[in-house]
Amino acid sequence: xxxxxxxxxxxxxxxxxxxxxxxxGRICAAKVVTLRPGDDxxxxxxxxxxxxxxxxxxxxxxxxxxxxxxxxxxAKELVIFLELVPAGxxxxxxxKYGRFKESVVRGYCREILQGLEYLHANKxxxxxxxxxxxxVDFAGVCKLSDFGCSKELYxxxxxxxxxxxxxxxxxxxxxxxxxxGYTDKADIWSVGxxxxxxxxxxxxxxxxKTNEAVMYHVAMRQEARPTxxxxxxxxxxxxxxxxxxxxxxxxxxxxxLLRHPLVHDASLHHHQRLGTTAAxxxxxxLHVRSRALDTGDGGKRGGxxxxxxxxxxxxxxxxxxxxxxxxxxxxxxxxxxxxxxKVPMGGVVLREDS
Numbered sequence: 001x002x003x004x005x006x007x008x009x010x011x012x013x014x015x016x017x018x019x020x021x022x023x024x025g026r027i028c029a030a031k032v033v034t035l036r037p038g039d040d041x042x043x044x045x046x047x048x049x050x051x052x053x054x055x056x057x058x059x060x061x062x063x064x065x066x067x068x069x070x071x072x073x074x075a076k077e078l079v080i081f082l083e084l085v086p087a088g089x090x091x092x093x094x095x096k097y098g099r100f101k102e103s104v105v106r107g108y109c110r111e112i113l114q115g116l117e118y119l120h121a122n123k124x125x126x127x128x129x130x131x132x133x134x135x136v137d138f139a140g141v142c143k144l145s146d147f148g149c150s151k152e153l154y155x156x157x158x159x160x161x162x163x164x165x166x167x168x169x170x171x172x173x174x175x176x177x178x179x180x181g182y183t184d185k186a187d188i189w190s191v192g193x194x195x196x197x198x199x200x201x202x203x204x205x206x207x208x209k210t211n212e213a214v215m216y217h218v219a220m221r222q223e224a225r226p227t228x229x230x231x232x233x234x235x236x237x238x239x240x241x242x243x244x245x246x247x248x249x250x251x252x253x254x255x256x257l258l259r260h261p262l263v264h265d266a267s268l269h270h271h272q273r274l275g276t277t278a279a280x281x282x283x284x285x286l287h288v289r290s291r292a293l294d295t296g297d298g299g300k301r302g303g304x305x306x307x308x309x310x311x312x313x314x315x316x317x318x319x320x321x322x323x324x325x326x327x328x329x330x331x332x333x334x335x336x337x338x339x340x341x342k343v344p345m346g347g348v349v350l351r352e353d354s
Contacts, residue, residue: 031080064115087275091131097285099201107268115144117254129190140273167211169193175219185248192243
């Protein structure tokens with residue numbers, strides 16, 4: 001696939017991501033992975049993870065999932081071409097607008113569930129549903145990204161026992177990991193956490209300062225459930241209560257949640273579509289801010305330098321494993337310094353995990 005390499009958009013443990021122009025005129029994201037010869041376990045494991053991710057994405061085709069385009073390989077590099085999702089992530093939009101109005105939460109929750117229903121129908125667990133992994137395209141349509149944690153399941157008892165994800169969004173059975181495995185119901189818990197995130201502009205469990213404290217509390221305290229804000233509607237509170245059932249068998253399937261009153265007939269007006277030219281903060285945010293973004297220049301560049309910056313699915317490490325969970329998303333500028341940084345890139349996350 002002949003292509004022209006453009007500007008560097010992000011980099012991480014497995015490689016770098018560039019904006020690129022293919023010979024057919026398409027602009028997309030190119031994840032370039034340097035192939036290092038070696039027979040050590042770490043090299044083999046890293047290559048196996050990348051190949052697994054590619055094979056999984058090849059099978060996916062849905063309007064609410066970041067699209068795989070193709071690969072190119074030579075002796076030194078593997079290049080993975082992905083749909084470029086330019087508007088940013090849900091978490092970046094929370095930094096721009098503040099917490100969302102419930103009508104916006106309803107619409108985007110429905111789109112998240114539609115993408116997740118497709119994955120589960122194809123026996124795939126996402127295992128890392130959260131704001132930074134939900135990207136928004138030019139039309140304001142959200143797309144699930146980051147399939148580095150995803151797991152393809154086989155057999156009648158579809159379960160897995162590996163620990164993957166982000167602690168603030170992980171279900172109790174995943175954190176306990178007592179050898180019994182877990183199913184697609186773990187993703188349902190994460191959807192509820194993402195609803196809380198969109199309603200509050202904070203991750204769940206902001207009262208805990210470390211990931212370890214969150215993990216212990218959720219895994220060991222039988223009553224532990226993320227706090228549902230009192231200002232949310234009865235429908236929204238009921239939706240979250242179903243997602244946060246401690247027994248995964250009591251949580252509904254995605255298909256059942258799509259029939260829930262919160263999302264059943266939910267739709268977004270074009271002024272509510274995030275990242276579009278028609279987006280109206282008054283239609284999106286519960287508290288419209290007087291400044292566009294905290295950019296350090298009085299907000300003069302908020303709508304251009306930051307809001308217009310290309311985003312895809314490679315996020316900063318701070319979003320993967322933050323030292324604290326108490327801050328809200330103040331602005332996209334706080335997620336990393338300008339220039340070269342690790343940002344969401346087309347659905348595949350370049351991880352720094354050792």
